[in-house]
Amino acid sequence: MRRKLAAGNWKMHGLRADLAQLSALNTAHPDPAIDILICPPATLIAPACAACDGGAVQIGGQDCHARASGAFTGDLSALMLKDAGASAVIVGHSERRDAHEESSEDVRAKAKATHAAGLVAIICLGESLAQREAANTLDIIAGQLSASVPNSADATNTVIAYEPCWAIGSGLTASPEQIGEVHDFIRARLTARFGAAQAGGMRLLYGGSVKPGNAAEIFAVSNVDGALVGGASLRADDFTPIISALEAAR
Ligand code: PGA
Numbered sequence: 001m002r003r004k005l006a007a008g009n010w011k012m013h014g015l016r017a018d019l020a021q022l023s024a025l026n027t028a029h030p031d032p033a034i035d036i037l038i039c040p041p042a043t044l045i046a047p048a049c050a051a052c053d054g055g056a057v058q059i060g061g062q063d064c065h066a067r068a069s070g071a072f073t074g075d076l077s078a079l080m081l082k083d084a085g086a087s088a089v090i091v092g093h094s095e096r097r098d099a100h101e102e103s104s105e106d107v108r109a110k111a112k113a114t115h116a117a118g119l120v121a122i123i124c125l126g127e128s129l130a131q132r133e134a135a136n137t138l139d140i141i142a143g144q145l146s147a148s149v150p151n152s153a154d155a156t157n158t159v160i161a162y163e164p165c166w167a168i169g170s171g172l173t174a175s176p177e178q179i180g181e182v183h184d185f186i187r188a189r190l191t192a193r194f195g196a197a198q199a200g201g202m203r204l205l206y207g208g209s210v211k212p213g214n215a216a217e218i219f220a221v222s223n224v225d226g227a228l229v230g231g232a233s234l235r236a237d238d239f240t241p242i243i244s245a246l247e248a249a250r
Contacts, residue, residue, distance in 0.1 A: 008233025
């Protein structure tokens, strides 16, 4: 059985005062039946780990460099994120693929570096609205999946997040049929490449305007093992009902 995962991506939001949200999450979920991960800005990773010490909430990074160290001003390696207390790193988020022109090959190198550091890589994929309207979604997903997921991926170190770009931060959510089609497709592709034992253990998250009001419907879809949540992860009052919906979907 895959343990479900509720992951929050705070993006470029969060000051030390917001660590109170993590304390509230830990208090609300003392013994959750699922994994809970929050990826705050890198400046908050160490204090967030201190705030969650002894609690169920795990802390992750939002991006990393592909190298372990070097002359890369402003960048952070997966090893540094681990050193600060992170247990996972989001790689290939569409905001990085778009705004920082990261290719799937770049994403693969970052995922490989994440694995080398002993962390879980949450590898993001997703089609644009134009690609969906041109009926290219599965081709795009197949291409991103094969190019972005390194051979080092296994059931314990890799999570795939399907995030249609048009659903991120837009209030639009993919329908259960659209989500199910893509998640079933991703599972089949991973199985063909990594075998049933490894692929069957990799968790597949849906992301894109997941809210308390739509979470239960999304979590009922086949091969949805959790969510990657942006806006609704910033406040414990919003994230808690999403966590509860995922626990209820077991
Ligand atoms: P959203 O973001 O939940 O605010 O749409 C999701 C994401 O970008 O991971």
